[in-house]
Amino acid sequence: MIVGQRICNEGSSVTWKKLAKAGHTKLVFETDDLLSEVDPSNKQAVLFYDADTVRRYHENMAMADVITVTTDRLAEHARTVNPTAQIHVLPNQVPGWLLDHEKPATPDPSLITIGWRGGKSHDRDFGELARPLRSFLQHPRNRERMELHCMGADYTPRVTSNHSRTRWTGWHVSVADFLRAVDFDLAVIPLRDSVFNACKSDLALVEMAALGIPSVMSGVGPYAEAHMAGAPSVLVLNGTSKRPDWQGALRDLVDDPEARTQLGKQAREWAATRTIEANIHRWEEAYSS
Structure with a gap:
């Protein structure tokens, strides 16, 4: 074979x-x-x-x-x-050790870290989020209490202003090194509504969930399907609205640390069903067929 x-x-x-x-x-x-x-x-x-x-x-x-x-x-x-x-x-799965991994401390633990991860191919996807995120980060209530951390491609210039905090971490040698370095308190997963994206998997959500990190994500494609199937997350509808409420979804979780913690715990429990170890039989069955 x-x-x-x-x-x-x-x-x-x-x-x-x-x-x-x-x-x-x-x-x-x-x-x-x-x-x-x-x-x-x-x-x-x-x-x-x-x-x-x-x-x-x-x-x-x-x-x-x-x-x-x-x-x-x-x-x-x-x-x-x-x-x-x-x-x-x-379906894409993640390594089981993520469920027990404790994410590292951020450079400034007093800040709430909103995180994004991915490559340069997500330019138009990030465009779904850039403007509302920029406004959110530079709002007077948020300037001194939160930051955006991009990992992989650097999209910080698209949200940076004189009143916002951002930082960027480039590529790691391996996927495992990247996952160990994720330090988000809250993840954002924007996705443009397109034929290509409709066929993508929900891997970004599963990775963050396995780390116990709650996600705010676009209500299209794999993320809409995962949410409907019970994945703990916050869905921001787009495609049906000209202005998806990213700011409202972020504000709700930023202002409620208990809700953020609880959603992260629920996400990790859900991710336990999406580990390689728990699903290796799927590959065995496919190959033995």
Whole structure:
């Protein structure tokens, strides 16, 4: 059995095709994004996933015996590409040690730390949050009691003013190092309503929940679905409202430390169902099928 992740480059596609033609090996095609619908603002990804690359991506998916995806939306797409393959939805999980990890102290423990994590590809996603967050941070009541901490890509310039506090931590060597360094009191997870994002997983929410960090997130795609399924979090509706109330949601949790603590505890209990250790049987079942 060969598991191939996002097989779409020319060289790997040649190998994949030879394996499929020989018929001696079962092929498992794995993907966790809808690569034919990459947001145009993600210029690096758009350049890489051009028409030929996406064509090879779909051709290789069509040759697979089994397809594994992370969301139901991706499974629907996979069925249109390869109706005969077995398709398994294997939601993203997190390592179990996160449930017992105590997050590090912030440089200034007197401040409430609002945190965001992610890469440069989230430029338009962060745009859903930037203006209201900037106003929230520079409000006279908040200037001396809170900060924004960005981890990964640096979006602090989009909310920085003379009356707000921000800091940035760049990339870590490994995912585990990053997770150990997260020091948020409250996480914000903005997501733009798009076809690509509708197929994404709720991994950002699961990571924060496993660390006991409550999240305020956009009411679209995987986060709306997770919230409806019972994930403890605060949902900010967008798509149905021209001005989603990020400030109101943040204010409620910032002003109520008990509610913030309780939501974090509930989130951690929920995340206990989303660990690799608790769900490894899903991969065993998919591969043994």
